[in-house]
Amino acid sequence: MGRSPCCEKAHTNKGAWTKEEDQRLIAYIKAHGEGCWRSLPKAAGLLRCGKSCRLRWINYLRPDLKRGNFTEEEDELIIKLHAILGNKWSLIAGRLPGRTDNEIKNYWNTHIKRKLLGWGLDPQTHRPIGGSAAFPVASQQQQQQAECNNVLLPAQAPTFSCKATAADSADEGHSSGLVDDERYDVHGQELNLDLSISLPHHSLKPAIPTATTTAAAAAIGEESYMVTGAAGKGAICLCCQLGFQNSEACSCQAIQSPHVLFRYYRPEEEGGQGV
DNA sequence: AAGCCTATCAACCGCACACTC
DNA sequence: GGAGTGTGCGGTTGATAGGCT
Secondary structure, three states: OOOOOOOOHHHOOOOOOOHHHHHHHHHHHHHHOOOOOOOHHHHHOOOOOHHHHHHHHHHHHOOOOOOOOOOHHHHHHHHHHHHHHOOOHHHHHHOOOOOOHHHHHHHHHHHHHHHHHHOOEOOOOOOEHHHOOOOOOOOHHHHHHHHHOOOOOOOOOOOOEOEOOOOOOOOHHHOOOOOOOOEEEEOOEEEEOEOEEOOOOOOOOOOOOOHHHHHHHHHOOOOOEEEOOHHHOOOEEHHHHOOOOOOOOOOHHHOOOOOOOEEEEOOHHHOOOEO
8 A cells, every 4th residue: 555654744844954953963863873764853852754854964964064165176077977977966976075966966957057058068968069069168277287187178179978878878867879989070179979088189198097087987886997098008997097906897908999088888797898 | 125036055755776574 | 576664866846045127
């Protein structure tokens, strides 16, 4: 006959939390730890639904939360992770210490979405809207900084790509539905729509894992990222760079593409090679 | 000053998944 | 294997603050 409701709605408060409720929740979790959300409200003397308590704690009361504005680095990381993971806010949040999925989701919807639209990119697929891109021009200083950090800026002929089959995509809703080798010409330069993030073609420095690349790789767990240098020479599996040379995900020899600096590799059981 | 509009973000809701019995 | 339960996730809503006319 269906499941019982998570709480007795008639006797629970809704809406904004009061200071007193916050204090009760904090005190209870400090004393007993997280978990058992269903029984927590009663035990803590709160007239709230367990889910509501959990949400309040995770999104607002947790001591390790980082409040305040998102930094440029966080912006970039969110965009990159979203290109890989889609609307998997909790996974994205897992790579941004001190940030919550709800916070990132809100930030995406209010800021980044608009930013991408301004760049002429579809926020869902990260593809150019209408087949032509209108990337903003990054300042020389921004570009230099980005090159130092191996971060892609829009003006840098993005090999900014989103190839994804339904099976490949982190979630089907995010699938761009592109076919293999579908590419876009942006400002006279080839835009590879593979689901990967890379440095521009002209940047021939050996790639060094940055916080962003590392996080992006870690974001997909066991699957490995490839980081290659100039024209495909010196391909380095990110696993190796991270010190996981012997892990199953390590696949250093597998990639030689001159167009890809680091890209998403699928585990062997899913069909093996890069996408 | 008042009314309207927009942006922001905390919170809610419904669903899905994992686990237990 | 199926039902029940707990928990987590993502989409959406609603309250509120701030800006504009």
